Amino acid sequence: MFGSYTIKDIAKALGLSTSTVSRALNGSYEIGAETKKLVLEYAEKVNYRPNPIALSLKEQKSHSIGVVVCEVANNYFSQAINGIESIAYNSGYHVIITQTHESAAREATNVQHLLSRHVDGLLVSVSASTTDITPYQYLHDKGFPIVFFDRVAQAVNTHKITANNIKGAFDLTEHLIANGFTRIAHITSSRNLLISSERLEGYKEALQKYNLPVQPEYIKHCENGGMIQDEVEMALQELMTLPERPQALISTSDRITTTCIPIIKRMGFKIPDDVAFAGFTNSDVSESFDPPLTVLRQPAFQMGQMATELLIKTIESKRPIYEYQNELVDTELIVRKSSLKLA
């Protein structure tokens, strides 16, 4: 606080020692009732608030958690951060957010930076270009609390919160198949990302269930996670000029989904008449799209909350933790016009 009182001020004002004041404030049993009352009342009067910085130094805990995401200006992540903040705030932690912009190098320096700030734990969603996860492994081996959410580093055996990506992509694909589409293309993010392969997996499973062929030329990866407009454009270009053009597209990344729509239109295709579309996104305006978008929505807010709860529990755990949770949360398929039944 500004011009705030310290324990020393209170001690001086009351003619007590700092130790006594500290103990009275912390409700220690070895302080006399009147003294305690005196201190408490005075502290209340001057609106005493312990200095969190001094506490951090003493306790060797910063009461802050570091967050690593690709960008905040993203539907999924801004909602997840909302969830993260809500839990952290109520637990007395503050949140330091860093953005990778899908760069592995940036991610590495962000982690360094967060560590140098002595965060008590890390909440991370790796970037699309991250391949080296040894820093996380190293930290985790040393007992440093890390929780991955959404984009997890599979090899690191720690807490993870992910959407049920396989089922989500399966549902999305099955929905298109049910609507009569057989040639369904799949546009996804970087191969490095587990979410990409899981979502691809779900897509393949659905095709196989309905005895449809999995055609490699129908599968496109955007290695920069859609951060570069050109890579999405290129993928669409290649797909839509195929001899056997796909009848439907599914996109399995938030940014790619929203990027696709104007490109498809600019190419002169009508959705869903020329090509149907459905994709993963947490945009809350997908209903207002032209056409209204069929989307697969992840519970971003809840995922942020769950990850934060787990992280804080890990941080505050007295004994080291060796049992790690791997939470799988359900997605929500919202069917709209963009994936309309084939005439």
Added chain:
Amino acid sequence: MFGSYTIKDIAKALGLSTSTVSRALNGSYEIGAETKKLVLEYAEKVNYRPNPIALSLKEQKSHSIGVVVCEVANNYFSQAINGIESIAYNSGYHVIITQTHESAAREATNVQHLLSRHVDGLLVSVSASTTDITPYQYLHDKGFPIVFFDRVAQAVNTHKITANNIKGAFDLTEHLIANGFTRIAHITSSRNLLISSERLEGYKEALQKYNLPVQPEYIKHCENGGMIQDEVEMALQELMTLPERPQALISTSDRITTTCIPIIKRMGFKIPDDVAFAGFTNSDVSESFDPPLTVLRQPAFQMGQMATELLIKTIESKRPIYEYQNELVDTELIVRKSSLKLA
């Protein structure tokens, strides 16, 4: 850092005192060349990083700035936060974000919370329901650095970054008038907000310039800033059942703009045939809307950057500042189909 070295460790390892090590690290001239080299090399070797918490305690500076916004999951604010982070990160500050959800009470506790965390300054965009700005006035009078952005507390004489709201709303309105609309309604946020009255002002100016009447029944305020679906629905309901129904609507708040579209459609009106629409929003998918939305875009990222630069300059200023900047940044009108010329 994890298992990180302290100055004390270095001192012990090198048989020096902590003062010498500290001075060597800070390049003090009064340290012998070899000693300095020795310390520097050892520090490099063990990857020494000064403990920011200890530094904060010593310097009485937390190197953190508090941010008060209504919500992160909002196009404008997530982009602004992106700008804030970018500057803060490079200046060695970290950012603590708090959300008001448009509640004045929540805002007050957020500010309290940030102060108790000893932030070095505040970046604030007040909530839609905030009327009491005395806490800000009090802090500012005490010399505490505050920069307002977007939603400013007019009465507090400090740095402010705002979009040119009057001109923005004027441009938007003039554009509709130029397209042949004369009965233009205005849906805006809370009356408490200066941005609301400025945008209303720009709207009125445009009407007056073209000799069109300013009709009070065409002006609707959403006191909760569009956080409540019902208030937007109610406003639209009242407008669209007016004997002389408006031909066009302008919305001057990001959230209200995106909320309006599905409601208007659900009411059975086609845009722009039954009613044209244009609004303030920083959504980056407004092009994909049905119909593509005519929008007024604020340079959110830059505004975040400017505000943060100003704040940090104020924080780090040696002498107290009495000259406050009031930056006005230009908006961008993007014309699309939703405001199409009246047939």
Added chain:
DNA sequence: TAAAACTATGCAATCGTTCCCGAAGTGCAT
């Protein structure tokens, strides 16, 4: 040659808090 000046380093206080340890005071049993 002795004093002055300068160099290079160490000591200790400080920031705000906690906590170990010691000590004074009281009450009670022996």
Added chain:
DNA sequence: ATGCACTTCGGGAACGATTGCATAGTTTTA
């Protein structure tokens, strides 16, 4: 009356870093 336990409180170290001042050693200067 003496010892012991218990209650209640204070002293001071510690967390990690900076910094004014002291000090020891060396060099310069009168």
